[in-house]
Amino acid sequence: METTQTPVQPASAAGSRVAVRLRGVCKRFGSAGDQVLAVDHVDLDIHEGEFLTLLGPSGSGKTTTLRMIAGFELPTSGSILLDGRDVTNAPPFERDVNTVFQDYALFPHMTVAQNVGYGLMVRKVPKAERAARVREALRTVRLEGFEDRKPSQLSGGQRQRVALARALVNRPRVLLLDEPLGALDLKLREQMQVELKAIQREVGITFVFVTHDQGEALAMSDRIAVFNAGRIEQIGTPAEVYERPATPFVAGFVGTSNLLSGPVARQILGEDGMYSIRPEKIRLVAPDTEPGPGERSVLGTVREVVYLGSETRFVVTLDSVPEPTQLVVTRQNLHTTSRDLDAYRDTAVRLLWRADSVFRVADAG
Numbered sequence: 001m002e003t004t005q006t007p008v009q010p011a012s013a014a015g016s017r018v019a020v021r022l023r024g025v026c027k028r029f030g031s032a033g034d035q036v037l038a039v040d041h042v043d044l045d046i047h048e049g050e051f052l053t054l055l056g057p058s059g060s061g062k063t064t065t066l067r068m069i070a071g072f073e074l075p076t077s078g079s080i081l082l083d084g085r086d087v088t089n090a091p092p093f094e095r096d097v098n099t100v101f102q103d104y105a106l107f108p109h110m111t112v113a114q115n116v117g118y119g120l121m122v123r124k125v126p127k128a129e130r131a132a133r134v135r136e137a138l139r140t141v142r143l144e145g146f147e148d149r150k151p152s153q154l155s156g157g158q159r160q161r162v163a164l165a166r167a168l169v170n171r172p173r174v175l176l177l178d179e180p181l182g183a184l185d186l187k188l189r190e191q192m193q194v195e196l197k198a199i200q201r202e203v204g205i206t207f208v209f210v211t212h213d214q215g216e217a218l219a220m221s222d223r224i225a226v227f228n229a230g231r232i233e234q235i236g237t238p239a240e241v242y243e244r245p246a247t248p249f250v251a252g253f254v255g256t257s258n259l260l261s262g263p264v265a266r267q268i269l270g271e272d273g274m275y276s277i278r279p280e281k282i283r284l285v286a287p288d289t290e291p292g293p294g295e296r297s298v299l300g301t302v303r304e305v306v307y308l309g310s311e312t313r314f315v316v317t318l319d320s321v322p323e324p325t326q327l328v329v330t331r332q333n334l335h336t337t338s339r340d341l342d343a344y345r346d347t348a349v350r351l352l353w354r355a356d357s358v359f360r361v362a363d364a365g
């Protein structure tokens with residue numbers, strides 16, 4: 001009986017071997033005169049054992065990129081390599097990858113165990129080994145004891161785990177996940193984010209995960225590739241993408257950003273170009289507070305106070321800048337109650353931030 005497991009490889013130890021390589025990949029849909037360039041010259045290296053997320057708004061080309069890695073779509077131009085082997089035009093079954101879809105695509109008439117073991121049965125894996133591998137996959141997704149249930153007798157989160165087990169049981173080199181948590185409610189989604197990441201660490205398989213949810217991408221990924229209009233605008237760790245967004249689009253799509261440009265940037269920062277500062281990096285203090293060493297500040301008036309439970313969002317218009325400018329500031333409600341906050345409205349304040357919290361996202365245009 002074979003019970004060997006894929007070796008444990010923590011995500012932080014993701015190897016430098018390239019599991020998936022995309023070079024100059026383009027995908028055009030439609031016929032002449034009515035064409036969409038869904039994916040536009042994408043270059044991407046995904047490392048072995050890595051959890052890589054394709055993040056972007058609807059229509060930005062993430063799913064098409066994933067489907068080309070799976071072999072469900074063929075690129076119009078460019079090449080795709082899996083483990084160094086050119087698979088650009090290979091059919092899906094000749095690629096060592098598996099896909100988990102958002103709608104799970106489980107067989108309703110089969111039990112959980114039959115669903116998970118289906119691919120092994122088709123590949124004529126002997127019965128005893130099949131049973132052992134199904135058991136092992138169900139253990140990995142923490143669904144022991146559910147073997148004989150039908151999909152209709154499971155919750156959304158449990159069905160999602162069956163879909164995951166059905167992919168893991170094949171021990172693919174690469175697992176492709178297309179918005180797999182999209183159908184779950186927020187609480188379950190957050191719980192599954194933690195579990196999915198733990199499972200990926202345990203099995204050490206390369207995960208390529210598609211989502212439009214920036215919070216999900218930040219919470220789970222080793223690296224994030226941010227898509228916009230068919231192109232990758234930035235690839236980096238969650239901290240790099242959040243703290244040092246490379247473009248105005250990334251600054252706005254991943255978290256909230258205040259963008260400063262033109263005469264406003266010149267007056268406040270003394271620089272040309274476009275700059276970004278995160279709302280939580282700005283402190284709201286009394287107007288007569290002196291900035292400390294390495295700090296910058298500007299005077300303003302609080303226009304809106306929005307209580308959000310764990311934090312409050314202030315919208316502040318700036319005094320003495322040449323154009324009407326608003327900055328958003330967020331603050332954790334550590335000792336504040338909603339009643340204290342009303343006093344802020346229409347008051348004069350000083351906004352204070354560390355000079356190194358501001359970063360350039362574009363050159364002067």
Ligand SMILES: Nc1ncnc2c1ncn2[C@@H]1O[C@H](COP(=O)(O)OP(=O)(O)OP(=O)(O)O)[C@@H](O)[C@H]1O
Binds near residue numbers: 056059060062065212
């Ligand atoms: N089969 C197709 N035929 C024609 N156009 C398509 C096809 N599939 C995708 N597109 C177009 O390609 C572009 C990229 O689509 P894609 O599904 O890859 O985006 P996405 O970022 O995954 O979006 P979503 O989050 O909404 O799934 C879109 O403009 C879409 O309308």
